[in-house]
Amino acid sequence: MKEHSLSLYNTLTRTRQPFRPLQDGHVGMYVCGPTVYGDAHLGHARPAITFDVLFRYLQWLGYKVRYVRNITDVGHLEHDADEGEDKIAKKARLEQLEPMEVVQYFLNRYHHDMEALNVLPPSIEPHASGHIIEQIEYIKKILEAGYAYESCGSVYFDVTRYNADHKYGKLSGRNIEDLHNATRELDGQQEKRNPLDFALWKKAAPEHIMHWPSPWSEGFPGWHLECSTMGRKYLGDTFDIHGGGMDLMFPHHECEIAQSVAAQGHDAVRYWMHNNMITIAGKKMGKSYNNFITLGQFFSGDHPLLEQPYTPMVIRFFILQAQYRSTVDFSNAALQAAEKALQKMQEAYGRLCALTAADKSTVEIPDFMKICQEALDDDLNTPMAIAHLFEAAKFINSAADGNIRLSQEDIDRLKEVFDEILGEILGIRLGNADSGADLTPYEGAVDLLMEIRANAKQNKDWGTSDLIRDKLAELGFNVKDTKNGVEWSLK
Ligand code: ZN
Numbered sequence: 001m002k003e004h005s006l007s008l009y010n011t012l013t014r015t016r017q018p019f020r021p022l023q024d025g026h027v028g029m030y031v032c033g034p035t036v037y038g039d040a041h042l043g044h045a046r047p048a049i050t051f052d053v054l055f056r057y058l059q060w061l062g063y064k065v066r067y068v069r070n071i072t073d074v075g076h077l078e079h080d081a082d083e084g085e086d087k088i089a090k091k092a093r094l095e096q097l098e099p100m101e102v103v104q105y106f107l108n109r110y111h112h113d114m115e116a117l118n119v120l121p122p123s124i125e126p127h128a129s130g131h132i133i134e135q136i137e138y139i140k141k142i143l144e145a146g147y148a149y150e151s152c153g154s155v156y157f158d159v160t161r162y163n164a165d166h167k168y169g170k171l172s173g174r175n176i177e178d179l180h181n182a183t184r185e186l187d188g189q190q191e192k193r194n195p196l197d198f199a200l201w202k203k204a205a206p207e208h209i210m211h212w213p214s215p216w217s218e219g220f221p222g223w224h225l226e227c228s229t230m231g232r233k234y235l236g237d238t239f240d241i242h243g244g245g246m247d248l249m250f251p252h253h254e255c256e257i258a259q260s261v262a263a264q265g266h267d268a269v270r271y272w273m274h275n276n277m278i279t280i281a282g283k284k285m286g287k288s289y290n291n292f293i294t295l296g297q298f299f300s301g302d303h304p305l306l307e308q309p310y311t312p313m314v315i316r317f318f319i320l321q322a323q324y325r326s327t328v329d330f331s332n333a334a335l336q337a338a339e340k341a342l343q344k345m346q347e348a349y350g351r352l353c354a355l356t357a358a359d360k361s362t363v364e365i366p367d368f369m370k371i372c373q374e375a376l377d378d379d380l381n382t383p384m385a386i387a388h389l390f391e392a393a394k395f396i397n398s399a400a401d402g403n404i405r406l407s408q409e410d411i412d413r414l415k416e417v418f419d420e421i422l423g424e425i426l427g428i429r430l431g432n433a434d435s436g437a438d439l440t441p442y443e444g445a446v447d448l449l450m451e452i453r454a455n456a457k458q459n460k461d462w463g464t465s466d467l468i469r470d471k472l473a474e475l476g477f478n479v480k481d482t483k484n485g486v487e488w489s490l491k
Pocket of ligand 1: 032
């Protein structure tokens with residue numbers, strides 16, 4: 001285990017706390033995953049990347065991490081307050097598909113997008129529809145504790161009763177009186193004792209295609225329940241980290257806490273973490289604003305708001321240039337700046353790999369590994385870590401331009417910083433930014449061609465030398481002669 005002073009902002013206590021896992025050397029982490037009824041958009045990329053960096057960082061520190069990210073494939077209704085049609089069932093009805101066909105189709109596409117963004121797969125990716133029995137058992141516990149009631153075949157969580165014993169709203173900082181005033185009476189709520197009560201089990205209407213037997217009715221579980229149930233099943237009664245977007249804080253996570261306290265007697269989570277939102281030109285992203293851009297559209301550039309395509313690595317770098325708790329505003333200019341910055345970073349890495357060592361460094365290189373780790377320990381301050389990497393890049397460029405000289409030891413240390421901080425932890429692929437491909441197998445082949453070209457030049461065989469350069473240019477390579485030898489990169 002590496003020494004660290006990692007501290008994380010806990011949304012529940014609203015304080016920064018030193019990170020100490022419940023069990024030495026092990027971390028349990030749960031993050032709310034997607035509802036798979038449509039393609040992932042920029043808003044999905046942020047939690048995925050934020051908690052991917054945390055997952056990667058904890059592992060780099062030496063922890064064994066069990067990372068659970070669920071798939072919501074049942075019970076997420078169209079409107080708040082448990083009303084409307086199930087989002088997946090609606091898609092299935094409109095497209096004349098089996099609901100699980102809709103789920104599989106969009107899940108495959110989600111995985112494809114995540115892989116492009118270099119988001120590591122979680123340790124367990126449980127489906128809500130695969131845990132109906134556990135959810136029914138969990139509802140029984142809440143009923144036994146007296147915090148839920150049955151009504152017309154559905155089961156609702158009794159928020160008023162719960163609030164009398166525990167405080168409802170402590171995560172989001174809301175109080176029940178304000179919530180009462182803000183809640184509109186909606187149709188179909190006569191089943192509930194109180195409009196704030198939320199469904200644990202819903203009786204399925206005859207046209208509802210996804211339903212399971214239960215002691216109360218043929219029906220389906222409420223959306224909030226799956227995370228309490230599956231978190232407990234895979235991470236235990238109490239676990240370390242629960243993450244998600246800020247938009248999930250209320251009502252989703254607030255309801256999760258209420259369910260855990262009702263069923264288990266205590267909140268299951270030690271550190272609640274929330275990433276902030278991405279806005280587009282200052283506006284929330286959403287279908288109604290007509291600014292809804294999927295990740296696929298970013299990668300292809302095929303959307304009227306986009307001036308050009310952006311590679312997955314540019315999107316990832318753009319998101320990491322902000323600390324996860326601050327807002328990020330999307331614009332073409334901001335993404336183009338991220339693209340340039342990433343290119344500079346990758347160029348510096350390429351130049352670092354091509355550096356020839358001197359016996360002794362002519363300048364003192366700061367301990368970048370240590371200062372980058374301090375930035376990450378500081379509640380995952382990724383923009384600070386990136387700023388330090390740019391400082392390191394200045395030394396590299398200066399050495400590549402021949403202004404300073406670096407020893408092999410310093411070159412190796414810088415390489416380690418880029419490989420581990422930028423590559424392993426921030427998850428930036430250090431190969432070519434545009435293809436997102438791993439160039440390692442090809443590097444040797446291109447280096448060999450460079451060697452043949454150098455020999456040809458030495459023998460004044462200009463024909464061969466130019467042929468190699470021109471052919472590589474046709475294939476999309478940049479070949480540059482510098483005073484330290486030849487540098488190449490993919491255009
Ligand atoms: Zn959740």
